Amino acid sequence: MPDLIRHPGITQGGRRSLDIGFYWKDPKKKDLKLLKVRIIPTLLWKDSGLVKGVSFDSWRRVGTVLPAVKVYNMREVDELIVLDITATRENREPDYESVAEFSGDCFVPLTIGGGIRTIDHIKKLLRSGADKIAINSAAYDDPDLIARAAMHFGSQCVVASIDAGRMDDGNHYCYAHCGSARTGKEVVAWAKELEKLGAGEILITSVEKDGTMEGYDLDLIRKVSENVGIPVIASGGAGNYQHFHDALSIGKSSAVAAASMFHFTEQTPLGAKQFLQERGICVRNANMRQ
Amino acid sequence: MPTALIIDYGMGNLHSVRRAFEECGANVLISDDPKDIRKATHIVLPGVGSFHDGMESLFKSGWCEAIRTEAGNKGIPMIGICLGMQLLAEKGYEGGEIQGLGLIPGVVEKLIPSSSLIRLPHVGWNEIYHTKESPVLEEIPDGTDFYFVHSYHFIPSKQENAISMTPYCGEFVSAVMNGNVFGVQFHPEKSQKYGFQVIRNFLALN
Structure with missing residues (x-):
């Protein structure tokens, strides 16, 4: 990209809009490889399993978490999300020792969630090797936690996680406590509020689609993506590579997360990248050997 | 064996940085005591967080002077990562106008989205392109992906201090250098093999 190199970004003026994120919209930009779409395996963790x-x-x-983290690290996945699904329910703090164990062999960006209620919890997680933290339930009781976390550690480290389901009125509403508690919050309004509070990314999971491998709730993903300016990670329902493509192109998400599909089928993050690259979506490492 | 001192000023993903430097063959010392800086052959300023909070913690704990003496005057190799890179500047505008360490001339400002499709923070894997030869980015091919997560960027006042740029929000400077002082906006500790290459390049400096 010689055109870019001529202007090494020294001045604020004369900016050009070359970076659209996906280049398939404009064939002329075909040789511009830009910010890559991220494929993120999600590991859910309960009683160390x-x-x-x-x-x-x-x-x-x-299975167990540690070997899974090691395998994904070896395969150089883009990022990993590890969520402790019972910490909040059991009113526990995050398990820092286990996090330190997972992160010791993980040289890919690691997001940790589950049971985070205070700034101190976040500080300890970052010290244990988390790169980003995901907050879900605590944000409903104490929205200011997101603001304090962003102020202290920077927005880039705060992932706001939303679990949402569709109600009879056609709207999506948010659930807390791992899908078990209705909050009455409409999802778009809540996503916008989280952005305003300082969240750096939104992880949006469909409660109904999760684990079904039938595909993402594209309506939900698109609604959230179109209404916030921060990156959105689509989650819940991925069963094949085409579902990823749908979440990115129709849902307009910046990243896709999947769990069941990687646990229960032969499909891999690398396979997903090859599939997406063939269809003109920017990914990294699609050609690496494993 | 190089001794890399990782400055603990309450702002970092310290464990990640430590593991990566150990993996690259350094003896790592994490310290919150500026006196320890004399034990270091290499200084690492990590950091996630805001410019304001970062400078405040560095200043309060006495690190500013120690860093300026060792890296600025004595020439000990130093690398700033992400917020750590930004703090090397003279001034930042995150949380008001704030004085930085001033080791590399320039200021830190928020990225400006170049279209409505651009999201901030800039999160994920993006490419770097060399703008000048530098020892820390040796053997890193043009177009290599590194992991970024930030909303602000370093604008050097002299072009000669920029060593790589990355295409996002138009383009921004993704690595800087001034003599023995280096800064990278991306996270080498999370960028797998090429990230490790950057760390090894840095540790090879005397």
Whole structure:
């Protein structure tokens, strides 16, 4: 990209809009490789076991967390999300020792969630090797926690996680406590509020689609993506590579997260990248050998 | 064996940085005591957080002077990562106008989205392009992906201090250098093999 190199960004003036994120919209930009779409395996963790459920229920044990983290690290995935699904329910603090163990062998960006209620919890998690933290339930009781976290550690480290389900009126509403508590908050309004409070990213999970492998709730993903200016990670329902493509192109998300699909099928993050790259979406490492 | 001192000023993903430097062959010392800086062959200023809080903690704990003496005057190799890179500037505008360490001439400002499709923070894997040869980015091919997560960027006042740029929000300077002092906006500790290459390049400096 010689055109860019001529202007090494020294001046604020003369900016050009070259970075659209996806280049398939403009074939002329085909050789511009830009900010990559992220494929993010999500690991759900309960009593030190790796689990996966369907619609936030019927949890099934699928292994242990540490070996899974090691495998994903070796395969150089873009990022990992590890969520402790029982910490909030059991009114526990995050398990810092386990986090330190996971992160010791993880040289990819690591987001940790579950049970985070205070600034001190976040500080300890960052010290234990988390790069970003995900806050869900605590934000409903104490929205200011998001603001304090962003002020202290920077927005870039605060992922606001939203679990949402569709109600009879056609709107999506948010759930707290791992899908078990209705909050009455409409999802778009809540997402905008989280952005305003200082969240740096939104992880949006469909409670109904989660674990079904039937595809994301594209309506939900798109609604949230179109109404915030921060990156959105689509979650809940991915079962094949085309679902990723849908979440990115129709849902307009910046990243896609998946769990069941990687646990229960032969499909891999690398396979997903090759599929997406063939269809003109920017990914990284699509050609690496494993 | 190089001794990398990781400055603990309450602002970092310290464990990640430590593991990466250990993996690259350094003896790592994490310290919140500026006196320890004399034990270091290499200084690492990590950091996630705001410019304002970062400078305040560095100032309160006495690190500013120690860093200016060791890296600024004595020439010990130093690298700032993410917020740590930004703090090397003369001034920042995150949380008001604030004085930085002033080791590399320039200011830190918020990225300006170049279209409505651009999201901030800039999160994820993006490419770097060399604008000048530098020892820390040796053997890193043009177009290599590194992991970024930030909303502000370093604007050097002299072009010669920019060593790489990245295309986002138009484009921004993703690595800087001034003699023995280096800064990278991306996270080498989270950028896998090329990230490790940057760390090893840095540790090879005397």
